[in-house]
Amino acid sequence: MTALLEVHDLHVAYGQVEAVRGVSFSLQEGHIGSIIGPNGAGKTTLLASLMGLLPPARGKVCFDGVDVARLDVEARLERGLCLVPEQRELFGDMTVLDNLVLGAYVKKLATAELRLRLDEAYARFPRLAERRDQRADTLSGGERQMLALSRALMSRPRLLMLDEPSLGLAPLIVTEILTEIGHLRSMGLSVLLVEQNARAALKVSSEGHVLEGGQIAISGPAEQLINDDRVRHAYLGGA
Numbered sequence: 001m002t003a004l005l006e007v008h009d010l011h012v013a014y015g016q017v018e019a020v021r022g023v024s025f026s027l028q029e030g031h032i033g034s035i036i037g038p039n040g041a042g043k044t045t046l047l048a049s050l051m052g053l054l055p056p057a058r059g060k061v062c063f064d065g066v067d068v069a070r071l072d073v074e075a076r077l078e079r080g081l082c083l084v085p086e087q088r089e090l091f092g093d094m095t096v097l098d099n100l101v102l103g104a105y106v107k108k109l110a111t112a113e114l115r116l117r118l119d120e121a122y123a124r125f126p127r128l129a130e131r132r133d134q135r136a137d138t139l140s141g142g143e144r145q146m147l148a149l150s151r152a153l154m155s156r157p158r159l160l161m162l163d164e165p166s167l168g169l170a171p172l173i174v175t176e177i178l179t180e181i182g183h184l185r186s187m188g189l190s191v192l193l194v195e196q197n198a199r200a201a202l203k204v205s206s207e208g209h210v211l212e213g214g215q216i217a218i219s220g221p222a223e224q225l226i227n228d229d230r231v232r233h234a235y236l237g238g239a
């Protein structure tokens with residue numbers, strides 16, 4: 001089976017400094033892959049480059065069999081790649097509803113289809129329905145993450161990339177968000193997850209990759225990584 005995403009020998013540099021140094025991995029359709037690793041390992045750089053925000057110095061990014069490594073962000077969005085960045089980048093002075101509607105802008109949708117997707121978003125996180133007319137910049141951190149995730153899903157991406165969705169959130173909300181990410185997998189969506197919260201991320205993932213110094217140090221099925229001594233000591237608190 002060909003993978004949905006196949007990254008081959010990807011290098012990304014900021015000037016002379018190479019932050020991603022020869023990364024290769026793949027993700028099958030319907031899987032959740034986690035990228036874990038220490039601060040500064042290159043996780044955010046890797047996602048930004050997969051989305052087309054940073055041009056690669058070299059390497060291949062094959063999405064659904066086509067090399068997209070030189071395509072711009074819009075072209076990648078159209079093909080079904082979507083990134084929720086760490087800062088969540090909502091439109092603060094717009095309402096929850098308007099943020100959701102903007103998430104669907106890539107595809108020109110009929111009103112009925114737009115309504116259907118809004119209903120789905122509200123069913124997923126009822127708290128967003130209660131706050132649909134509230135400005136995004138007045139939401140709590142957890143609600144903002146729910147909105148960022150829901151906004152990304154409005155375009156029905158094929159591959160959703162999430163940069164640190166649990167950052168700064170209370171443990172209960174982290175569970176709620178990661179559980180919802182697990183549900184998305186059962187709906188057939190493919191997810192690439194970057195997380196500091198390695199244990200919680202691996203729990204909802206099919207496979208994991210440890211990124212250290214811009215290179216993949218360990219790769220394997222998520223269950224295997226959770227039980228790997230090196231991973232446990234470095235990233236799972238040794239427990």
Ligand code: ATP
Binds near residue numbers: 019046
């Ligand atoms: P964290 O978990 O702390 O967010 P990360 O694994 O996501 O870290 P990156 O943010 O991708 O790591 O950073 C990888 C390396 O690239 C770091 O050494 C960082 O200092 C460097 N870097 C990131 N952004 C830039 C930039 N705009 N210009 C120069 N160097 C950068």
